[in-house]
Structure formats: C-alpha cells, structure tokens
Amino acid sequence: MPITSTESTATCPECDGRPRTHNGETICDECGLVLDEYYIDHGPEWRSFNDDTTNSKRTGAPLTRSRHDRGLSTEIGRSTRMNGRKRRLFARLRRQHNRARISTKRERNQVYAFNEIRRLTGVLSVPDQIRDHACSLFRSAQNEDILRGRSLEGFAAACVYAACRVASVSRTQKEVTAAAKATAAEQQAAYDALNRELKLPIGPINPAEYLSRYASELELPTDVERCAREYAAGLSQDGALGGRNPSGVAAGCLYAAAIKYGVDVTQKEVGAVADVTPVTLRATYHDVCKED
DNA sequence: ACGATTATTGCGTTCTT
DNA sequence: AAGAAAACAATAATCGT
Structure with missing residues (x-):
C-alpha cells in the first residue's frame, strides 16, 4: 500500500487551509487540525486466498465493537395463527435464515478485520508478506473459534503484531496500539488468546x-x-x-x-x-x- | 499477588562554550 | 560563569510470572 500524501478537495473548517492525508491521518496543513483519524483505502479490494466466497454481502449497518451479536439481525417471527404446512414452512425458513445470517456475519467480520489489518500494515509500513500472514492468522483464529466475546479490532491489531514477531521484524506493542483502533487492553487480550490457542512460534525479542x-x-x-x-x-x-x-x-x-x-x-x-x-x-x- | 524492571521527578555534578 | 547533558536516588507505575 502506498503511503502518500494526497490533497483533498475539501477545505479545513477551521482555517480554510488544505487538508492532507498522511500515514492514515488527515491533517490540515495550516492549523494542524486532525480531520480524520483513520485511513480509508480506495484501492481494489484485497482478498486473502483463493477462497470460494464469491458472493460476499457488503450491506447493512456498520459493525460496532464486535461483540458476538451486535450488528444487524433480522428475525423471522413466530406466529400462532399458522398451522400445518404453513407453519412448518416458516420454521424451515427461520432455520435457513439463521444459518445464512451466521455465515454472512462471519464473512463480514473477516472482511472488516482484513481491511483493518491492511490499514495497520500500511501505516506501520511492514511488508506485504507479513500482512498476508496476519490475515492468515486471523482466519486461523476464526476457525479455532477464539474470537468469541473479544473485539475484532483487538484481533486485527494482535494479528499484525504477532505476524511481525514471527517474521522478526518487530514493532513494539505500543507502536501497533498507537496505530490501531483497538485499545491496549483489547489488543493484549486478543494477542494472549492467539498465542495460547495457536501456539505461535514466538521467542523473546532480539534487540x-x-x-x-x-x-x-x-x-x-x-x-x-x-x-x-x-x-x-x-x-x-x-x-x-x-x-x-x-x-x-x-x-x-x-x-x-x-x-x-x-x-x-x-x-x-x-x-x-x-x-x-x-x-x-x-x-x-x-x-x-x-x-x- | 509478588518481584523485577521501568518511568518520573528532583537535584547535585560534569562538560562545553 | 552559564547552560546543557549525564548521573544518581527515591518513589510510583508497570510488567512478567
């Protein structure tokens, strides 16, 4: 990902100066006002592997702190006024709908996390190879079901940090946290879980x-x-x-x-x-x- | 919860100009 | 002599176990 300074067309609300985005922050040239904290990547969407999920859904409410059941959910209600065939039909619909919802949520989580990882690795300017490894770590985490109850942002940050560690291109935890949307505690919790469950080959840091x-x-x-x-x-x-x-x-x-x-x-x-x-x-x- | 490391602060010392 | 930098000590905070 290129780390460039780009001019924005808008002007700064404070002093009408020219805002620039640099290293993930949009900052006004004149007065230093921080306009936008986060990097928005307009590049082509990046998918990790040749996975078969071609029909990703990308609509719906934005994810907040991703506890397991926040975000959009559409339930198919139960009605006592149905019986017989109709009732069984709706039971089946409800079952299938719930399955579909879970699968798309999982996918949405992945897309969200990958974007965050992508943003982080860009801001920290680490090689693409490490970025890919971080994404693969996240998928492993998903497969092992260790995300439950922990924040997505934390895992994104933790995956980046961990990938740096195993590649011996260490950033300090502080550096990653500073660039991340996650808090230090969330990142720590996620990294601990990652380390514990996945048994990452991480030794002490060589100065x-x-x-x-x-x-x-x-x-x-x-x-x-x-x-x-x-x-x-x-x-x-x-x-x-x-x-x-x-x-x-x-x-x-x-x-x-x-x-x-x-x-x-x-x-x-x-x-x-x-x-x-x-x-x-x-x-x-x-x-x-x-x-x- | 504990022991060790680190940060912080304040202060007398040393080095440079 | 004055100012900056390094050194040191005490206490608070943090980390690793």
Missing part, C-alpha cells in the same frame, strides 16, 4: 530487530549501526539482558556505538525514537562500557 529502524530514524551512519549490532550480540551472549526491555537495549547499544564513533546524539534523542527514557537506555549503555 537487534529494532536497530536498523531506529538507526535510520536517527540518521546514523551504517558504521554505527553495525557497531551497535556487535554490542547487542555481545550482550546477549553474556546473558546480560535478562528481562530487560529489548527496545531499551537496542537504544543503549545504538547510543554507545554513536559515542564511540563520535556522532553527536543525546540520550534523550535516542530514547525518544525507541520510546524509552534516558535512564533505561543508560542501564545497557553502562553494560556496554564495561565490556571493552
């Missing part, structure tokens, strides 16, 4: 997974990044990072490497991109200093 991303955000030279990678490898071999925040470890190694190469950055700056405080960053920085 090195964050290095290249942080390094490029700080515009550090490749020498520094490579050096930081060595530091991280050394620390993990010594087992010096039990239980530490991997994001903080990455930041510490990056900072240490930058200092060594005489690059001018502050702990505060490095901490900002890694979303940790200078204090936590310092902990591994000191460990690195002890190494040599």
Whole structure:
C-alpha cells in the first residue's frame, strides 16, 4: 500500500487551509487540525486466498465493537395463527435464515478485520508478506473459534503484531496500539488468546530487530549501526539482558556505538525514537562500557 | 499477588562554550 | 560563569510470572 500524501478537495473548517492525508491521518496543513483519524483505502479490494466466497454481502449497518451479536439481525417471527404446512414452512425458513445470517456475519467480520489489518500494515509500513500472514492468522483464529466475546479490532491489531514477531521484524506493542483502533487492553487480550490457542512460534525479542529502524530514524551512519549490532550480540551472549526491555537495549547499544564513533546524539534523542527514557537506555549503555 | 524492571521527578555534578 | 547533558536516588507505575 502506498503511503502518500494526497490533497483533498475539501477545505479545513477551521482555517480554510488544505487538508492532507498522511500515514492514515488527515491533517490540515495550516492549523494542524486532525480531520480524520483513520485511513480509508480506495484501492481494489484485497482478498486473502483463493477462497470460494464469491458472493460476499457488503450491506447493512456498520459493525460496532464486535461483540458476538451486535450488528444487524433480522428475525423471522413466530406466529400462532399458522398451522400445518404453513407453519412448518416458516420454521424451515427461520432455520435457513439463521444459518445464512451466521455465515454472512462471519464473512463480514473477516472482511472488516482484513481491511483493518491492511490499514495497520500500511501505516506501520511492514511488508506485504507479513500482512498476508496476519490475515492468515486471523482466519486461523476464526476457525479455532477464539474470537468469541473479544473485539475484532483487538484481533486485527494482535494479528499484525504477532505476524511481525514471527517474521522478526518487530514493532513494539505500543507502536501497533498507537496505530490501531483497538485499545491496549483489547489488543493484549486478543494477542494472549492467539498465542495460547495457536501456539505461535514466538521467542523473546532480539534487540537487534529494532536497530536498523531506529538507526535510520536517527540518521546514523551504517558504521554505527553495525557497531551497535556487535554490542547487542555481545550482550546477549553474556546473558546480560535478562528481562530487560529489548527496545531499551537496542537504544543503549545504538547510543554507545554513536559515542564511540563520535556522532553527536543525546540520550534523550535516542530514547525518544525507541520510546524509552534516558535512564533505561543508560542501564545497557553502562553494560556496554564495561565490556571493552 | 509478588518481584523485577521501568518511568518520573528532583537535584547535585560534569562538560562545553 | 552559564547552560546543557549525564548521573544518581527515591518513589510510583508497570510488567512478567
């Protein structure tokens, strides 16, 4: 999905400036007013696999927080004024209608979740392969019936996060939550369930997974990044990072490497991109200093 | 619920200009 | 000497189990 800045034809209600949509947010150029929080994808609809559901229904009330039975429902009422053939006919209709309704609801959920996953992977700019994996995770979740009572948005976010983890292209949970419609708690609940039921092959996060991303955000030279990678490898071999925040470890190694190469950055700056405080960053920085 | 890690805040110290 | 950055300590919050 392209992450582009596009001009909108409408003008900002506050100052008549030109709103732009960027990274999923529509923001006014002039006054910074956020007009639309969510990314609307006008691209061709994307379906995951060669599934045979060709006649998807896409009408009806918009899904809210998807508890199991919210959304549209049409019941065929029971009447005492019928009997005999007619009564049996309507019983059959009711049965079939309910079956059909459940199947379309399931499909609608899937379409909704896929769109959300698609939006998230776009905002977080992760590769298409991971996006597809996230969708396949969601289908597995549906098949295992672990969505019941939990929010769709949470599962969408959790699937994206999980797909990143298994592909070793980690984003922090915070990063995903920030882009997601789900709350942190919903995402957490969904991710826990996903992990528990599907037994995902997820090990501890290697701090090195964050290095290249942080390094490029700080515009550090490749020498520094490579050096930081060595530091991280050394620390993990010594087992010096039990239980530490991997994001903080990455930041510490990056900072240490930058200092060594005489690059001018502050702990505060490095901490900002890694979303940790200078204090936590310092902990591994000191460990690195002890190494040599 | 508990232990460890991390965030936050405040404050004296060190380094730079 | 002044200002910024790093260091340190205490307490609150959070996380993993």
